[in-house]
Amino acid sequence: MTTFPSTNVEDVRTLVADRQLAELRAMLAFWPEPEVADLLMELNPTEQMVVFRLLPRQISSEVFTHLDTDQQNELLTQLNSEETRHLLANLSPDDRTQLFEELPGQATQKLLNLLGPEDLREARQLLGYPEESVGRLMTPDYVAVRPTWTIAQALHHIRTRGRDSETINTIYVTDTRWRFLDAIDLRRFIMAEPEQTVEQIMDRAYIVLSAFDDREQAVRALRRYDLASLPVVDSDGVLVGIVTFDDLIDVADEETTEDFHKSAAVAPLRASYSETGIGELVMKRAPWLIVLVFVNIFSGAIIAAFEETIAAVVALVFFLPLLIASSGNAGSQSATLMVRAMAMGDIKMSDWARSLRKEVLVSALLGISMAVAVWLVAFFRTGSEVALVVSLTMIIIVIVGSLIGTVLPFILSRFGMDPATASGPLITSLSDIAGVLIYFSLATWLLGIL
Amino acid sequence: MTTFPSTNVEDVRTLVADRQLAELRAMLAFWPEPEVADLLMELNPTEQMVVFRLLPRQISSEVFTHLDTDQQNELLTQLNSEETRHLLANLSPDDRTQLFEELPGQATQKLLNLLGPEDLREARQLLGYPEESVGRLMTPDYVAVRPTWTIAQALHHIRTRGRDSETINTIYVTDTRWRFLDAIDLRRFIMAEPEQTVEQIMDRAYIVLSAFDDREQAVRALRRYDLASLPVVDSDGVLVGIVTFDDLIDVADEETTEDFHKSAAVAPLRASYSETGIGELVMKRAPWLIVLVFVNIFSGAIIAAFEETIAAVVALVFFLPLLIASSGNAGSQSATLMVRAMAMGDIKMSDWARSLRKEVLVSALLGISMAVAVWLVAFFRTGSEVALVVSLTMIIIVIVGSLIGTVLPFILSRFGMDPATASGPLITSLSDIAGVLIYFSLATWLLGIL
Numbered sequence: 077m078t079t080f081p082s083t084n085v086e087d088v089r090t091l092v093a094d095r096q097l098a099e100l101r102a103m104l105a106f107w108p109e110p111e112v113a114d115l116l117m118e119l120n121p122t123e124q125m126v127v128f129r130l131l132p133r134q135i136s137s138e139v140f141t142h143l144d145t146d147q148q149n150e151l152l153t154q155l156n157s158e159e160t161r162h163l164l165a166n167l168s169p170d171d172r173t174q175l176f177e178e179l180p181g182q183a184t185q186k187l188l189n190l191l192g193p194e195d196l197r198e199a200r201q202l203l204g205y206p207e208e209s210v211g212r213l214m215t216p217d218y219v220a221v222r223p224t225w226t227i228a229q230a231l232h233h234i235r236t237r238g239r240d241s242e243t244i245n246t247i248y249v250t251d252t253r254w255r256f257l258d259a260i261d262l263r264r265f266i267m268a269e270p271e272q273t274v275e276q277i278m279d280r281a282y283i284v285l286s287a288f289d290d291r292e293q294a295v296r297a298l299r300r301y302d303l304a305s306l307p308v309v310d311s312d313g314v315l316v317g318i319v320t321f322d323d324l325i326d327v328a329d330e331e332t333t334e335d336f337h338k339s340a341a342v343a344p345l346r347a348s349y350s351e352t353g354i355g356e357l358v359m360k361r362a363p364w365l366i367v368l369v370f371v372n373i374f375s376g377a378i379i380a381a382f383e384e385t386i387a388a389v390v391a392l393v394f395f396l397p398l399l400i401a402s403s404g405n406a407g408s409q410s411a412t413l414m415v416r417a418m419a420m421g422d423i424k425m426s427d428w429a430r431s432l433r434k435e436v437l438v439s440a441l442l443g444i445s446m447a448v449a450v451w452l453v454a455f456f457r458t459g460s461e462v463a464l465v466v467s468l469t470m471i472i473i474v475i476v477g478s479l480i481g482t483v484l485p486f487i488l489s490r491f492g493m494d495p496a497t498a499s500g501p502l503i504t505s506l507s508d509i510a511g512v513l514i515y516f517s518l519a520t521w522l523l524g525i526l
Numbered sequence: 527m528t529t530f531p532s533t534n535v536e537d538v539r540t541l542v543a544d545r546q547l548a549e550l551r552a553m554l555a556f557w558p559e560p561e562v563a564d565l566l567m568e569l570n571p572t573e574q575m576v577v578f579r580l581l582p583r584q585i586s587s588e589v590f591t592h593l594d595t596d597q598q599n600e601l602l603t604q605l606n607s608e609e610t611r612h613l614l615a616n617l618s619p620d621d622r623t624q625l626f627e628e629l630p631g632q633a634t635q636k637l638l639n640l641l642g643p644e645d646l647r648e649a650r651q652l653l654g655y656p657e658e659s660v661g662r663l664m665t666p667d668y669v670a671v672r673p674t675w676t677i678a679q680a681l682h683h684i685r686t687r688g689r690d691s692e693t694i695n696t697i698y699v700t701d702t703r704w705r706f707l708d709a710i711d712l713r714r715f716i717m718a719e720p721e722q723t724v725e726q727i728m729d730r731a732y733i734v735l736s737a738f739d740d741r742e743q744a745v746r747a748l749r750r751y752d753l754a755s756l757p758v759v760d761s762d763g764v765l766v767g768i769v770t771f772d773d774l775i776d777v778a779d780e781e782t783t784e785d786f787h788k789s790a791a792v793a794p795l796r797a798s799y800s801e802t803g804i805g806e807l808v809m810k811r812a813p814w815l816i817v818l819v820f821v822n823i824f825s826g827a828i829i830a831a832f833e834e835t836i837a838a839v840v841a842l843v844f845f846l847p848l849l850i851a852s853s854g855n856a857g858s859q860s861a862t863l864m865v866r867a868m869a870m871g872d873i874k875m876s877d878w879a880r881s882l883r884k885e886v887l888v889s890a891l892l893g894i895s896m897a898v899a900v901w902l903v904a905f906f907r908t909g910s911e912v913a914l915v916v917s918l919t920m921i922i923i924v925i926v927g928s929l930i931g932t933v934l935p936f937i938l939s940r941f942g943m944d945p946a947t948a949s950g951p952l953i954t955s956l957s958d959i960a961g962v963l964i965y966f967s968l969a970t971w972l973l974g975i976l
Binding site for chain 1: 556558560681684685688689694695712713716717730731733748749750751752754771772775778779782783785786787789790791792798799800804807808811812814815816818819820822823825826827829830833836837840841843844845846847848850851852854855856858859861862863864865866867870872873877884887888891892895896899900903907924950951954955958962
């Protein structure tokens with residue numbers, strides 16, 4: 077991949093200090109916006125403002141969207157009203173919505189006051205859609221044509237309107253009341269004869285989203301239909317905007333990060349890890365950990381009930397961490413396989429029985445191989461009786477752990493919860509309880525009859 | 527989102543059985559390809575062939591790319607050579623490479639024999655790039671123009687060549703030896719005056735990939751630069767193909783699935799969960815589980831060393847599962863936060879010290895709140911001495927678990943390994959060992975002096 081003038085911050089600093097602004101401007105002209113944003117984040121506030129003000133307006137707005145929220149907020153406090161007004165005007169409506177969503181309420185209100193009446197109406201409308209809905213992601217900047225127009229008329233319209241629209245790769249057809257009729261590749265316009273009508277090249281093969289759909293549905297549509305942009309309609313079928321693949325990729329990444337965090341019992345963070353403070357991290361991690369302390373009390377109570385067996389054969393305790401860890405590990409594997417396969421649409425709710433059969437078979441084979449490994453260890457350390465108990469327990473609890481890991485995501489999903497909540501820690505705790513009960517019951521019984 | 531004629535398989539079956547093929551064809555004409563693929567996968571092989579043969583050739587190839595590999599392989603065995611030849615000819619080169627990669631070697635060889643000389647040369651070239659490289663993902667079907675052409679000439683060329691190319695939304699500029707010069711939005715051609723030259727609208731602002739780059743680099747470029755397609759050059763700078771966002775999204779999903787699986791100590795699967803057999807699942811899951819059995823033996827050995835302490839105060843065992851689970855849980859949280867932040871480029875290797883400081887602070891606060899919870903339980907169950915040992919241990923092992931979880935991804939990454947290998951099970955095992963050692967050492971010492 078081409079790497080850019082290895083963002084040499086020191087060079088930029090020197091140019092700023094020496095006020096060689098023409099050189100600096102020339103140098104930055106060839107940098108892609110994400111690189112300029114990275115550069116800005118390494119500069120001090122004064123240098124930042126010098127560089128930011130040097131950028132052409134269209135570019136500076138684009139660079140702004142690549143900054144972290146904290147940096148955006150800080151930069152906004154340094155711009156005067158006139159500059160802020162220009163910055164906002166040059167942001168695309170979807171980037172504007174995102175900014176308003178992420179900034180603190182007061183900052184958002186201040187910005188809204190700087191918008192022109194047209195942009196304000198638009199911002200209010202976009203912010204009016206539910207959080208995490210498609211409406212919040214879309215931009216109203218698309219090009220629409222009428223079915224009765226000729227291709228030549230349509231192309232003329234595209235040429236005049238295209239500059240301000242997010243994409244012209246797909247052209248939308250609406251009726252005179254802006255109701256959505258079709259989505260057509262620009263390619264078809266280019267290939268068609270100028271005197272044909274739009275109606276003649278319409279194929280009415282389209283995928284359309286509602287502004288009230290959950291944004292995850294938009295991501296699913298992107299994955300499935302490979303479209304770079306999707307039209308969005310309101311409840312009357314009026315074309316209110318489009319969502320583009322780049323915004324949907326960001327949403328998909330956010331959702332995946334949430335799933336990863338849930339898999340370790342971390343509640344979704346509002347920002348990236350590096351932007352999240354100590355306080356929020358504790359608040360997002362403590363609840364489940366503390367719940368799991370109380371869940372784990374059951375395993376303690378079960379052990380207490382078997383105090384006599386343990387006092388008689390202390391060697392049983394040697395294998396306790398190993399056994400419950402193995403059960404939890406096998407369970408985490410099953411849960412992770414299920415959760416990810418469900419997220420990717422590979423398995424559905426109706427596949428629960430098939431998945432269960434598969435996991436029971438797999439975990440039985442895993443349990444047997446782990447039992448052989450642990451039998452070898454236990455036999456030489458503690459003799460044949462404990463070795464038998466430990467290896468039999470291993471087989472059973474690996475299967476039980478897998479069962480818990482397999483079934484839990486389906487149960488959660490059945491009750492309308494996110495299957496990703498079937499986290500490693502939750503499964504570990506549940507299989508700990510089951511494991512302790514199985515181990516000491518089996519030990520008490522077997523050692524009693526052997 | 528629009529839902530499609532709720533894929534009523536029974537209706538299709540009836541139409542096939544009644545040989546009402548004209549109706550069936552008309553019905554399927556409006557279905558998107560992924561829906562037709564889903565339908566096919568629900569039919570029996572005979573019905574499948576009837577429906578597949580009804581589809582227009584262009585459509586059937588597209589539908590074919592949406593089938594699972596098993597289904598593709600089965601369908602290919604039923605097509606005659608003539609049909610297979612047409613199917614292959616209608617696949618885009620990147621879809622063809624993917625098919626050859628995924629089919630068993632023998633099947634691939636049979637297909638290669640059916641290709642025309644031109645397609646065969648192309649397939650051999652694409653398969654010649656390293657596995658998981660950008661070369662394997664790209665398609666040579668792009669539209670290129672020369673800098674000296676006028677816009678009118680270029681548009682004429684786009685019109686004639688565009689039908690067979692993967693995208694015309696970006697037009698590539700090359701010299702007469704096909705060396706890459708620039709990537710230009712089709713929009714700029716549409717907006718420009720017909721008599722301008724291509725040179726005049728070039729801005730030389732582009733991102734370019736090498737065919738030998740790892741495909742993950744292409745995904746990072748997609749995330750960073752929001753481009754729907756990226757040009758790919760060979761070592762001489764010759765434009766050999768383009769990669770498009772839809773293929774990169776598939777790659778990103780695969781990589782994420784691998785990371786998820788690694789986080790639960792499952793080695794990467796070759797296909798989706800539902801396509802993976804029992805044997806492969808066992809082979810991908812057993813190695814780590816068995817390694818972890820042997821790692822866990824250390825915790826057993828440590829417990830054995832403290833046999834006297836345990837025999838004296840059996841109540842200590844009650845809290846063993848809870849304490850080691852808590853340490854493992856906190857460690858999994860830290861590791862998951864690190865691994866995901868590293869994958870998203872949020873934190874880099876150089877951020878290790880900052881992350882460590884943050885995690886120590888967070889885990890100290892978590893440890894204290896969990897210590898309070900467990901103290902309450904222990905005090906009423908076993909009295910103040912054990913309660914003190916248990917809650918002190920809790921604070922220390924939660925911090926230690928978090929330290930392990932934070933540091934391990936950085937260490938793995940430092941030695942060129944995937945940080946995602948710092949899985950929950952691995953961290954659980956390591957923090958089990960540390961936890962057992964800390965718990966019983968502290969207990970022996972404190973109960974000795976109290």
